[in-house]
Amino acid sequence: MLIIKLNPGKEKKIKNGYPWIFSDEIKSIDGEKKVGEICNIFSNDYEFIGKGFYSNTNIAVRVITLKDEEINYELFKKKIEKAIKKRVDFNDSYRLIHGEADGLPGLIADKYNDFIVIQFRNVGMENYKKEILESIIELLKPSGIYERSDFETSTKEPIKRNIGVLYGIEPPEKLIIKEHEIKYYVDIKKGQKTGFFFDQRDSRLFFRSLIKKDSLVLDGYTFTGGFAFNAALTGAKKVIALDKDKESIEMARKNAELNNIKNIDFIETRYENYIKNYTGEKFDVIVLDPPSLIKKKQERRKGVEIFKSITELSIDHLKTGGILGICSCAFQADISLLIESTRRAYFALGKDIQVVGLTFQSLDHPWIIQIPESNYLKCLWFKIY
Structure with missing residues (x-):
């Protein structure tokens, strides 16, 4: 078992419930540095703090208990x-x-x-x-x-x-689950993550409140149809749902058949390519839930520009008074980043931007206040005038 001694003062955040000890917060390590090894954690004054798993990465210890108890x-x-x-x-x-x-x-x-x-x-x-x-x-x-x-x-x-x-x-090759009375096929063997994005459950429900009768809706990164189905079943006259992944689009089409939903056009394409060439009627609602675009804190400026660029593409295709939803599943892309990128995209055109909603990951993905990184998913909903 390893003995980890922390630098002065670094025990405070651990006592308060933060579970990561970074490599530069460690004063000394006694024992064989084997990845995954259980370690006893002590303050600089040799006060017992807890136990965790050792790693040879920047996150050197992941705390599993603050008690002196067996890991069993x-x-x-x-x-x-x-x-x-x-x-x-x-x-x-x-x-x-x-x-x-x-x-x-x-x-x-x-x-x-x-x-x-x-x-x-x-x-x-x-x-x-x-x-x-x-x-x-x-x-x-x-x-x-x-x-x-x-x-x-x-x-x-x-x-x-x-x-x-x-x-x-x-x-089975495909399971059927139900969310908000909508049925979904799920491929737990090959689907993205473990097959379904449960973390958007609350956002999908809130999204329904933004859909007015006979709305035209664009779901720019549909995956297997989550936002698209909630729009279609809440009064939208037509939904266009895009995804660059062939298997996701095919699954979305099967989900539509499963629910007897017929007012959605599923298109295998990149949102950026589709919207640049779109010449049809302007949309009442556009929702953009891209995959994680930035991984590190140092990429924040890059993140602003990426979100700004995909937001700018929506400008000419959203009706006055229309709804724009922007989601980020990266902790580093926080609420202020989403606001800044949207403001920069629309302000130059003299548009007013009103926030009409803010949603986070669903409650089965707990947001623990002692762990800022646990608040990773956020969706901002704007009305553009």
Whole structure:
């Protein structure tokens, strides 16, 4: 077991619930520096602070407990049981475990009806796979647990890229889940992330309130149709839904058939290419939910320019009094960045920009105030005059 001694004062944020210790906050390390190793954390005055997983990255320690307790089955069961209780009001499909926000750094699990899809995002958590699986099986008794640790990452940790059944039966090629009375096919084996973006649940519901009867709506990054379906079923006369990914568009079309929705045109294309060449009727509503565009704090200026550029493309195609929704799924692209990029895009034309809504990730992706990074998803909704 490693012994980590912190620089003076660096224990305060950990005591307050922040789960990351950065490499430059460590004064000394005693023991073999093995990635994933459990470490005891002490202040500069040798006060015990907690335990965590060691890593050879900028985030040198991920704290798992502030108590002097064993890291074992009982600990994981207790934490997973707490995560389940937080989500007692959700339906059969939701984010079950959300990493640091549930006190389980690097562990992601989504529940799709009776199946669990799981990701191990660091070696420390991966080392306790057996205890984690046993806890989930005991608490939820799922039909199957499927691993999707094939995520993109820049970490130097030697994480195994496992994909496949960990417990129970093989999941079907496509599951059907329901959100806000809309049915979705989900491919948990090959779909993006673990197959579905549960984090936009609340934003999709709010989006309905912005749709007036006979609206013309553009969903610029539709994935499998989430915003598009909510517009179509709330009174829009027509929705145009775009995505550059062929498989996502095909799944969106199947979802439309599943719900007998016929007023959506699904087009496999990039939003930027489509809108530059669009010559049709102006839109009442445009929603833009692009993939993560910036990864690092140093890329913030770049992020402003990227969001400004995709926002500018909407200017000539949005009616006066129309609604523009801009979403960011990156912590580094915060609310002020979205506001700045939209202001710069529209202000030069003498447009008034009124904020009519602000939504965040749904409650199964907890935003913990001691962990600023847990507030990663935000959507700003504007009315443009």
